[in-house]
Amino acid sequence: MTLTLDTVTLTYQDGDGRLTALDRVALDVPAGTMAAIVGPSGSGKSSLLAVAATLVTPDSGQVLVAGTSTGELSRAEKSALRRERVGIVFQQPNLLPSLTSAEQLHVMAHMDGRKPRQVRDRAHELLAAVGLADKADRRPHQLSGGQRQRVNIARALMNDPDVLLVDEPTSALDHERGAAVLDLIVRLTRERGTATVLVTHDRAHLTEADQVCEMTDGRLYVPAAA
Amino acid sequence: MFVASRDLRFAKGRFALMGAVVVLITLLVGLLSGLTAGLARENTSAVTGLPADHLAFAAPPDGQSVSFTNSSVTEKTWTNWSARPGVESAEPIGIRTLNAASGDHTAAVSAFGVEPAAGIAPPGLAPGAAVLSEQAAQELGVTAGDTVRIGSLEQRVAAVAGDASYSHTPVVWTSLDDWQRVGRSGAGTGGEATVVALTTTAGADLAAGDEAAGTETKSLDEALTAIGSYQAENGSLQLMRGFLFAISALVIGAFFTVWTMQRSADIAVLKALGAATPYLLKDALGQAVLMLVAGTGLGALLASGVGLLIGGGDVPFVLDPPTVLVPAAVMIALGALGAALSIRRITAVDPLTALGSAR
Numbered sequence: 001m002t003l004t005l006d007t008v009t010l011t012y013q014d015g016d017g018r019l020t021a022l023d024r025v026a027l028d029v030p031a032g033t034m035a036a037i038v039g040p041s042g043s044g045k046s047s048l049l050a051v052a053a054t055l056v057t058p059d060s061g062q063v064l065v066a067g068t069s070t071g072e073l074s075r076a077e078k079s080a081l082r083r084e085r086v087g088i089v090f091q092q093p094n095l096l097p098s099l100t101s102a103e104q105l106h107v108m109a110h111m112d113g114r115k116p117r118q119v120r121d122r123a124h125e126l127l128a129a130v131g132l133a134d135k136a137d138r139r140p141h142q143l144s145g146g147q148r149q150r151v152n153i154a155r156a157l158m159n160d161p162d163v164l165l166v167d168e169p170t171s172a173l174d175h176e177r178g179a180a181v182l183d184l185i186v187r188l189t190r191e192r193g194t195a196t197v198l199v200t201h202d203r204a205h206l207t208e209a210d211q212v213c214e215m216t217d218g219r220l221y222v223p224a225a226a
Numbered sequence: 227m228f229v230a231s232r233d234l235r236f237a238k239g240r241f242a243l244m245g246a247v248v249v250l251i252t253l254l255v256g257l258l259s260g261l262t263a264g265l266a267r268e269n270t271s272a273v274t275g276l277p278a279d280h281l282a283f284a285a286p287p288d289g290q291s292v293s294f295t296n297s298s299v300t301e302k303t304w305t306n307w308s309a310r311p312g313v314e315s316a317e318p319i320g321i322r323t324l325n326a327a328s329g330d331h332t333a334a335v336s337a338f339g340v341e342p343a344a345g346i347a348p349p350g351l352a353p354g355a356a357v358l359s360e361q362a363a364q365e366l367g368v369t370a371g372d373t374v375r376i377g378s379l380e381q382r383v384a385a386v387a388g389d390a391s392y393s394h395t396p397v398v399w400t401s402l403d404d405w406q407r408v409g410r411s412g413a414g415t416g417g418e419a420t421v422v423a424l425t426t427t428a429g430a431d432l433a434a435g436d437e438a439a440g441t442e443t444k445s446l447d448e449a450l451t452a453i454g455s456y457q458a459e460n461g462s463l464q465l466m467r468g469f470l471f472a473i474s475a476l477v478i479g480a481f482f483t484v485w486t487m488q489r490s491a492d493i494a495v496l497k498a499l500g501a502a503t504p505y506l507l508k509d510a511l512g513q514a515v516l517m518l519v520a521g522t523g524l525g526a527l528l529a530s531g532v533g534l535l536i537g538g539g540d541v542p543f544v545l546d547p548p549t550v551l552v553p554a555a556v557m558i559a560l561g562a563l564g565a566a567l568s569i570r571r572i573t574a575v576d577p578l579t580a581l582g583s584a585r
Contacts, residue, residue: 046581055498055578076502083500094495094580096229098236103228110228111501139236155499167581 002195008061021047023218029195039215054078066162087156091168093148095140102136108158126154146177164194230513252525262463264542269456272390278423282441312430317344318419320405333365336392339405355384362396377408479564497577514565
């Protein structure tokens with residue numbers, strides 16, 4: 001398994017008591033497959049992504065990313081793990097305003113100690129894969145919402161991650177563009193062999209997911225067929 | 227500096243504005259430094275230029291500091307010092323501000339009376355023959371061979387040499403005997419000179435010498451504080467300079483505080499994507515240093531240009547590496563410190579905010 005959550009529990013301080021965001025969540029996502037997590041707001045979907053991205057340490061349970069147990073990792077080691085093994089597609093594109101589309105990808109390599117010129121070809125290939133080869137020199141304000149989201153996806157794949165975490169990628173897009181973005185994520189998951197977790201409200205485009213899991217009140221219900 | 231260098235280009239208006247502030251503060255600090263050094267030179271160059279390492283002042287009353295104005299020493303004092311082990315020479319110097327005149331020209335001068343045969347005496351000095359600094363000669367309109375009246379004494383101008391000045395007046399060197407004939411030294415009684423210039427070796431016991439001679443010895447640098455006008459003037463100017471440095475550090479710190487707050491969403495995204503905190507700090511600090519170096523560099527160049535324009539005239543202005551480069555280096559160091567304190571909030575940015583954060 002490329003991503004494994006083993007009976008993960010996460011609680012937050014909530015006034016005098018504690019709120020359970022994740023309740024003994026278990027999830028296995030093999031390479032080249034996509035798990036879709038659906039559920040209402042506040043059900044714990046974002047907490048699941050945050051735990052899988054090592055941005056939050058669970059109270060109990062184990063998170064394995066590409067075989068690495070994340071529980072004992074230092075903050076710097078978690079940063080390195082995210083840089084090298086995890087790609088995150090944010091709900092909003094979250095592109096850096098001063099960087100061009102190509103540079104949004106170059107910065108990923110730069111953070112990893114590589115020179116941008118060493119990764120130009122890969123950035124170009126990824127921008128071509130998301131249909132933006134001709135928009136490499138555009139800054140975010142010069143792109144449409146759908147184009148920004150595609151740069152967001154390409155950036156997440158820049159360091160060739162084992163795990164791809166996708167947070168509501170179509171929430172700011174119309175139906176047609178949302179469908180195109182989901183198709184793109186599915187295609188890239190298959191082609192690049194990532195273990196993809198897709199958090200979404202939109203049930204209309206889940207037919208391509210290998211497993212569709214329901215999240216309610218911090219509990220994850222994985223269908224037996226998955 | 228991958229993101230920082232692109233931010234500099236992207237937000238060039240904001241950085242140009244802040245850079246302009248740095249340029250102007252550096253220009254102001256540079257001009258103030260040149261002026262401070264120029265005024266200091268006019269105040270002290272006769273003392274700092276003495277071929278001696280210490281000056282022995284008459285010991286002041288308890289609770290008071292030594293001063294050239296109040297110091298008065300007798301022959302016994304310098305003969306006592308001359309006999310001390312480790313003292314190579316002990317030469318009396320009389321210092322007094324007087325009016326000098328030649329024809330229609332008059333000028334306030336500082337008369338430095340020394341023994342003509344002493345090592346500290348300028349060449350050509352003799353009883354009845356004075357050596358004038360260039361500025362004194364210029365103000366009095368005299369050259370070598372002319373006659374000049376210094377106080378009540380008529381003196382032949384033996385030579386015109388050097389640019390020594392003391393307490394903002396040009397120096398005129400006279401023999402000690404002539405200087406003593408002009409009047410008594412300082413406020414003391416029986417004074418035959420103002421201070422004793424000492425040339426010592428490492429083994430000299432200055433404290434014991436002071437006790438035996440009834441003096442208080444200061445190095446040449448320490449002795450500058452005994453010039454009343456220098457202490458007040460230099461203190462005020464250095465205070466202004468210090469405030470300018472502090473203001474620049476605060477302004478730069480405030481700018482980068484606001485800038486870092488504005489960038490906190492971007493920083494959260496970069497952290498979520500795996501950027502290590504040291505990477506982000508280096509990036510941000512590099513940006514600050516780059517802006518500071520460019521701003522102070524331009525400011526220092528402008529200060530040098532203005533200094534070149536005004537330095538040769540009546541304005542006492544010193545243009546040299548210490549007056550230009552040192553303030554610039556201090557500006558960069560303090561500005562970087564201000565920026566570093568501001569951008570440390572990068573460490574507190576939570577990458578979790580990038581998940582679900584709206585842009």
